[in-house]
Each structure stands twice: as structure tokens, then as C-alpha cells.
Amino acid sequence: MYDPLNDSTLPAKASRVGYWTSHSVEWPTPAEQLPKKTDVLVIGGGYTGLNAAIESREQGRAVTVIDAESLAWGCSTRNAGFVMKSTGRLGLKHWYDTLGPQGAKAMAAEHQAALERIRTQVQHCPDQCDARDGGYIKLAHNPGAVKALKEQYDFLRSIEQPVSWLTQRDVADKLNTAHGFAGLKFDDCFAINPIKLAASVARQAQKAGATLVEQCTATAMTQVDGGWQVQTSQGVIVAHSVLFATNAYTTQRLFPKLARRNLPVVSSIIVTPPLTQAQLDATRLSDHYAYMDTRVLKYYFRLLPDNRLLFGGRGAIRGADADDPRYAKRLLAALHASFPALQGISQWEHFWSGWVSVSLDDYPRVMSLDKNVYASMGYCGAGVSFSSLAGKRLAEKACNIALPDLPYYQSELKPFPFAGFRRLGQWAFYHYGRMKDKWG
Numbered sequence: 001m002y003d004p005l006n007d008s009t010l011p012a013k014a015s016r017v018g019y020w021t022s023h024s025v026e027w028p029t030p031a032e033q034l035p036k037k038t039d040v041l042v043i044g045g046g047y048t049g050l051n052a053a054i055e056s057r058e059q060g061r062a063v064t065v066i067d068a069e070s071l072a073w074g075c076s077t078r079n080a081g082f083v084m085k086s087t088g089r090l091g092l093k094h095w096y097d098t099l100g101p102q103g104a105k106a107m108a109a110e111h112q113a114a115l116e117r118i119r120t121q122v123q124h125c126p127d128q129c130d131a132r133d134g135g136y137i138k139l140a141h142n143p144g145a146v147k148a149l150k151e152q153y154d155f156l157r158s159i160e161q162p163v164s165w166l167t168q169r170d171v172a173d174k175l176n177t178a179h180g181f182a183g184l185k186f187d188d189c190f191a192i193n194p195i196k197l198a199a200s201v202a203r204q205a206q207k208a209g210a211t212l213v214e215q216c217t218a219t220a221m222t223q224v225d226g227g228w229q230v231q232t233s234q235g236v237i238v239a240h241s242v243l244f245a246t247n248a249y250t251t252q253r254l255f256p257k258l259a260r261r262n263l264p265v266v267s268s269i270i271v272t273p274p275l276t277q278a279q280l281d282a283t284r285l286s287d288h289y290a291y292m293d294t295r296v297l298k299y300y301f302r303l304l305p306d307n308r309l310l311f312g313g314r315g316a317i318r319g320a321d322a323d324d325p326r327y328a329k330r331l332l333a334a335l336h337a338s339f340p341a342l343q344g345i346s347q348w349e350h351f352w353s354g355w356v357s358v359s360l361d362d363y364p365r366v367m368s369l370d371k372n373v374y375a376s377m378g379y380c381g382a383g384v385s386f387s388s389l390a391g392k393r394l395a396e397k398a399c400n401i402a403l404p405d406l407p408y409y410q411s412e413l414k415p416f417p418f419a420g421f422r423r424l425g426q427w428a429f430y431h432y433g434r435m436k437d438k439w440g
């Protein structure tokens with residue numbers, strides 16, 4: 001798999017991957033040619049870039065979106081479809097402690113706005129992106145994890161968030177798993193089919209008047225009178241503003257000020273064959289809910305509308321190893337450990353991976369990098385809902401519209417120190433995580 005830390009450019013004409021591609025969706029017809037000029041050039045055609053394009057059009061700007069591959073080839077067609085009311089890895093408790101009650105309330109309101117935005121977009125989609133509305137449940141994977149999860153629940157209730165507490169018995173009513181010692185249910189979160197959302201947002205962007213160009217890789221840029229001249233695999237385009245929406249797929253070389261700002265981390269998913277009625281009865285899995293656990297190295301899973309089980313977690317460290325079946329086998333072993341009743345499933349039907357963008361301080365930024373150059377990235381694997389709002393914020397920033405006074409919008413992503421050792425640090429963290437999850 002393409003590796004943003006090692007490869008200097010993206011692969012030529014790579015196809016979209018994974019289970020979601022088996023659904024037929026209507027993508028907009030891309031432009032045949034790259035325009036010579038545009039007001040706003042958005043690099044990256046996933047949720048962030050397409051939403052930035054929609055907002056740029058709202059602001060009356062001519063906008064061109066380019067993607068090195070097909071539209072939304074990156075995470076936006078590879079994710080698990082959990083629409084969560086958060087981003088990054090820091091909970092509202094962290095923001096309460098650092099910003100105080102009003103600050104935490106403002107952060108919660110921004111997360112709520114992101115969720116509402118996705119809800120509206122889902123309604124634009126003919127079959128509502130196959131949305132499943134039962135909620136997202138965080139499961140205590142061992143008895144030791146219950147206390148911290150309950151504290152999280154108590155805190156969220158104290159600031160009036162719509163969450164419910166599930167005792168071990170309540171969890172057992174919903175799910176027969178070996179790792180469900182309690183649950184924190186986020187009542188208003190939901191799950192969708194991510195490729196349907198991506199195609200729907202792409203259609204909306206085109207309808208709004210954005211020019212969408214596929215197989216067009218940005219390779220270099222220089223400042224010129226009135227903006228930036230961007231070299232691409234389809235020629236040169238001059239733009240007043242450039243918006244980076246390349247997230248974890250950003251190469252280290254394209255724009256020096258973006259290098260070292262994130263750690264691309266592989267997340268991998270397997271999808272099983274459809275579960276039999278006996279397997280559904282034995283596990284009590286229902287497609288209403290989406291689940292994640294409390295491990296340091298988390299697993300996440302959901303029953304899909306066609307009764308296949310999607311099960312995901314950390315993958316390889318290097319892109320070169322990402323497609324190695326041993327990572328799928330590892331996920332299958334974790335699935336068996338969670339659901340002994342599914343021991344009979346010996347093979348996966350789909351296995352794929354993607355890069356999530358981890359920031360040094362665990363939360364994303366919509367930031368200014370240079371004169372008329374902006375970027376949004378660092379969602380840490382929680383970007384389905386937030387990237388939609390972040391794309392809008394990115395375009396607003398480029399139009400000099402004041403953004404809410406929140407940490408996401410006030411500073412740049414911090415560069416990783418000793419960036420050359422990022423992978424070594426990740427390897428050490430995985431070892432720590434494995435130990436903590438086993439013994440901690």
C-alpha cells in the first residue's frame with residue numbers, strides 16, 4: 001500500500017478498495033481537463049475537500065478539487081462509517097479541564113454541529129446512506145476498565161450530553177461478547193455507508209458548481225503574483241488560494257511546511273461472510289449499534305445491514321506490510337476472542353486498510369500555513385463527522401471569515417520532533433498498548 005512517509009508520490013490509477021466498493025453508487029462525472037485558473041484549488045477529494053468546495057461555492061468562489069486518484073479514494077471510502085460526536089483523541093473532560101465549563105460547552109456545540117451537518121447530508125442521499133440510528137456504544141473490555149468508563153459517563157451526564165449507562169447485564173441483553181463488562185452509549189451517534197456519503201457529497205459539490213478533477217496529483221507549488229502556481233500530473237493551475245485536504249495521505253515532499261505535521265497510522269478492517277441466523281442469535285448482534293472498546297489499541301465492529309460483520313483495528317506499521325494477510329488473521333483472532341460463538345468463521349470476505357492522520361497533541365487543526373495556503377488534518381481516526389464541518393471551516397478560513405474561538409482553529413499542527421523516528425515511536429507504543437491491554 002502507498003506509504004505517505006516513504007513514497008514521494010501517490011500510485012498511478014489505483015482503484016478504490018474494500019467492501020463498500022461492492023455497493024453501486026452514482027459518482028459525478030469528473031471534468032475532462034484541469035482548468036488553467038481557479039480562485040480556490042482544493043487538493044484532496046475526500047469529505048474534507050468536497051465540503052470545502054461546497055462552502056467555497058457558497059462564498060461565491062470558483063473552485064477546483066483535484067484528487068490524485070478517484071474522488072474520495074482515501075479514508076473517505078475506507079472507513080467503518082461510525083458517525084461520532086467527537087474528533088481527535090481528547091474527550092470533553094480534557095477540554096473541560098483545560099478550557100473550563102464554557103469552553104467545553106463550545107467544543108461540544110461544535111461537535112454537535114458536525115453531527116447535524118452529516119445528518120443533513122445523509123438526508124440528501126436517496127437511501128439515506130443506509131444509516132443505522134441506534135447509537136454508538138463504547139464497551140469496557142475488561143472489569144478494570146469499568147470505573148474509568150463510568151466516570152466518563154457521569155461527567156458527560158453532568159454536562160447534559162445524551163449518553164446512557166449500560167451495566168454488564170444491559171450489555172449482555174444487546175450482545176453476547178466475552179468483552180462487554182459495561183457500556184457507555186452515545187445515544188445520538190449513528191452509522192452509515194461511507195461510500196454512499198462520499199458519492200452524495202461529491203454530487204452536491206458538483207451541483208454547487210465545483211470542478212472535480214480525478215487522476216490529478218499535485219506535485220509542487222510556487223508562489224506567483226496573485227496566488228500559487230501548482231504543478232500537477234495534468235499540467236499547471238494557478239489559484240488564488242490552495243486548500244490542503246489530503247489528511248493522512250499527504251506526502252512529505254509536496255509542501256515543506258506540511259511535512260512532519262502528522263503521523264500516518266494504518267487502520268485495517270475485515271468483513272466476514274453474512275452471519276447465519278444461528279450466529280446472529282448466538283451473538284445477539286444487531287445492525288442498530290456500532291461498537292468500539294476501551295483498549296489502548298482499540299477494536300471496533302458493527303453488524304452491516306446485509307448481516308456481514310465488520311471488524312477493525314490497528315494494522316501494520318509500514319504501508320509495505322499493510323496488505324499482508326497476517327494482519328487480517330490478527331483481526332479474525334480478535335473477533336473470535338470477542339465472539340466465541342463465531343469460531344466457525346475461518347475466513348474473511350474483505351480485508352483492506354487506510355491511513356489515519358494522528359497529530360502530536362491528539363487533536364486536529366484547520367490552519368493557515370502560508371499566504372493563502374490552508375490545511376485541515378489530524379482527526380486521529382475520528383473524522384467522518386468532523387471532516388465535513390472542518391472542510392466548511394477550511395473554506396471559511398480561506399475567505400477570511402472568522403472561525404469559532406476553539407482550539408481546533410487557533411494554532412497549527414505541531415511538527416513531530418525527531419520525525420525520522422516516528423515509526424519507531426509507534427512500534428514502542430504498540431508494544432506498550434499490547435502489554436496494557438493484556439495485563440493492565
Ligand SMILES: Cc1cc2nc3c(=O)[nH]c(=O)nc-3n(C[C@H](O)[C@H](O)[C@H](O)COP(=O)(O)OP(=O)(O)OC[C@H]3O[C@@H](n4cnc5c(N)ncnc54)[C@H](O)[C@@H]3O)c2cc1C
Nearest residue numbers: 044046047048068074075076079080081082218354383384
Ligand atoms: C480503516 C479506517 C476506518 C475508519 N473508520 C472511521 C469511523 O468509523 N469513524 C470516523 O469518524 N472516522 C473513521 N476513519 C477516519 C475517517 O475516515 C477520516 O478521518 C476521514 O475520511 C478523512 O477525510 P479526508 O477527506 O480528510 O481525507 P481522505 O478521505 O483520506 O482524502 C484525502 C485525499 O487526498 C488525496 N491526495 C493526497 N495527496 C494528494 C496530492 N498530492 N494530489 C491530489 N490528491 C491527493 C488522496 O488521494 C485522498 O483521496 C477511519 C479511517 C480508516 C482508514
